[in-house]
Amino acid sequence: MGIQEQYRSEAASLLSSGEVKLVIGFGAGSTADRRRPLFARTGEEANRFVLDASCIANLSTYLLTEGLLSDGKKVGIFLKPDGIRSINILIAEAQLKPDQVVILGYAIENGQLTALEGRSVADFNGVNEKIRSLALPPAVQQDIERLEAMSPVERFQFWQDQFSKCIKCYACRQACPMCYCRRCIVDVNQPQWVNTSSHTLGNFEWNIVRAFHLAGRCAACGACDRACPVNIPLRLINARMGREVREAFDYFAGESTDQKPVLASFSKDDPETFIL
Ligand code: SF4
Ligand code: SF4
Numbered sequence: 449m450g451i452q453e454q455y456r457s458e459a460a461s462l463l464s465s466g467e468v469k470l471v472i473g474f475g476a477g478s479t480a481d482r483r484r485p486l487f488a489r490t491g492e493e494a495n496r497f498v499l500d501a502s503c504i505a506n507l508s509t510y511l512l513t514e515g516l517l518s519d520g521k522k523v524g525i526f527l528k529p530d531g532i533r534s535i536n537i538l539i540a541e542a543q544l545k546p547d548q549v550v551i552l553g554y555a556i557e558n559g560q561l562t563a564l565e566g567r568s569v570a571d572f573n574g575v576n577e578k579i580r581s582l583a584l585p586p587a588v589q590q591d592i593e594r595l596e597a598m599s600p601v602e603r604f605q606f607w608q609d610q611f612s613k614c615i616k617c618y619a620c621r622q623a624c625p626m627c628y629c630r631r632c633i634v635d636v637n638q639p640q641w642v643n644t645s646s647h648t649l650g651n652f653e654w655n656i657v658r659a660f661h662l663a664g665r666c667a668a669c670g671a672c673d674r675a676c677p678v679n680i681p682l683r684l685i686n687a688r689m690g691r692e693v694r695e696a697f698d699y700f701a702g703e704s705t706d707q708k709p710v711l712a713s714f715s716k717d718d719p720e721t722f723i724l
Pocket of ligand 1: 667
């Protein structure tokens with residue numbers, strides 16, 4: 449039995465047995481290489497799940513749909529390592545309860561699909577080398593290194609050029625599982641903290657504020673830059689911030705469900721190189 453059939457059958461039995469009320473996975477998309485979210489509530493619907501190397505979206509964002517988990521029932525969900533990291537961060541931030549999620553984990557390595565062992569949140573909690581090693585695709589790592597090789601002036605120009613394209617559609621925010629605030633700072637208009645029109649200063653404010661908001665919280669899933677209609681490589685800035693946090697505080701976001709948020713906690717051993 450292939451992985452797709454195995455997971456279809458697992459999803460169907462989770463639903464038929466009543467262990468979960470819903471399974472969130474992937475269905476066929478509008479083109480052969482696109483997949484769209486599929487929400488199955490019966491074993492029969494689970495037969496429509498598709499699982500292949502095109503299933504790249506981080507579905508964890510749907511778990512935060514208002515009211516979905518308020519009845520205390522469980523939901524099953526197809527997740528790659530970045531989605532599992534997201535779940536761990538959301539639990540650490542008290543947005544999810546671990547016993548409400550059944551993880552149908554899989555990984556895509558060099559275009560090949562593999563099944564991940566474990567179904568409960570606890571199975572993926574704690575230092576997990578598999579999750580660490582698959583968390584940042586090599587292409588993103590290479591792009592970060594290309595940016596690092598630039599002079600500060602060149603790098604600033606790079607981001608200025610990129611952010612100047614922003615049309616403030618906020619699709620990046622909507623796609624991101626970590627952007628769960630019911631009212632975002634950019635939607636507050638009394639006072640208006642961040643200018644909502646598309647111009648250089650406001651675009652910088654929005655994108656830098658968001659990058660700082662995600663520092664130590666980003667799961668590097670890339671949902672933001674896939675959602676961006678003007679192709680700003682948002683994952684690069686968030687992944688770079690993630691690396692900064694890792695190097696400074698030995699903190700890998702999403703590794704465990706009881707991590708304290710890195711920028712909201714303090715240890716007397718924290719580096720203080722910013723103090724001159
Ligand atoms: S900031 Fe982008 S890459 Fe990071 S978790 Fe959000 S959507 Fe994923
Ligand atoms: S998705 Fe892209 S264009 Fe839209 S607000 Fe985010 S960065 Fe700007």
